[in-house]
Amino acid sequence: MIGRIPLSRKATISLQCEAAVAYDVLSDYGTYVDWMPLVQTSSVLARETNFAIAEIEFNAKPAHKFTLECIHAPTQMVLARSLSGHAFHLKMEWRIKTTAPGECQVTLTVEGPLFFSVLLGGYAKFMSPMATLRALKSQVATFASTLPSGEVLLEITDGEEGLMCTYKGKKYKMEPVI
């Protein structure tokens, strides 16, 4: 029964980006796999205006997918939690606050069963909100306007057109080889 005791942890980080950028990253549940520590797969099953159903799989327990119900309030709050009535309770709540133009503060509260952090080392990082916030900081930095200026020798971007590479003034579309 000890594994069912909920554990809650909270941390805050300041980001050099608009709240909308942080919100876009956090409400894009399908791309959690790109940046969130120890996440092996993530996908969105269905999405409506302020509600989505997503699936997430952790490295610590491959092949076990957590189904999450996600609620998002534009640029302020993103909440993802496991479905009620299931054995493992898991919750991530992100609060986003604009602190200055081009800057925001994100507070993450994670809740999970006690053994996530104590007994199974693979989940320990998930239960450390600061590690997740640092990963978020790296991710949002790729959207921010703090890039060095000057003559661009080489640049790789990811957008609507897919992965693009600019080299010696010419733009190339990048395709996976395998």
Place this chain on the structure above:
Amino acid sequence: MVKVVNQIDSVRSVVFGVLTDFDKYPSWVPGCEKVIVTSRNENVTNLDITLNSMKKLTLSLKFECEPDVLIKFEMTAAADVKAYFGSYRLMNSEGNNGTVLVTELELDAGPMAPKFMVDRILKKSLDESGKALQKYAKTRPAPAPDAAAEPEPAVVSKKPKRSRCLLRVVKTDSGEEQVWYGGKTFAVR
């Protein structure tokens, strides 16, 4: 409250049609023995249902339907159950024409049945019902083209992807080369 998500490989209108065709429940809902519809108007249906899983139960239920989106149900009378209510929420599946069905169900069977045990049985029962629905919905005809063309509410158009930079190498005005990666700038020496 137990909540379960099922992915059904049929369009939303078909799934909604199956879930609101109450007379047919005994042919696909596991443990459903009998359904008698007692009254029906546009979006509200009252019925008596006999379920036989952990125990035989006869419930009078009221269903309220919002076409293709939501079905709410609640108990209006029952002998052995204190509370029974829930909902089916239908969402378009991402990336295909299927449906994601979110089922919520609360059952209060009284002090003799511990809640954790009831919830475990309910979850298993809802998982089985989801599989049965998936199978049964496939036997139903696809909607007529004009019905399929009706606008479906609460569907979100995909947001344009925000462009991001993964790597940048620049030559600054002072002639120094800099590499930007992961939010950090490194000078090339």
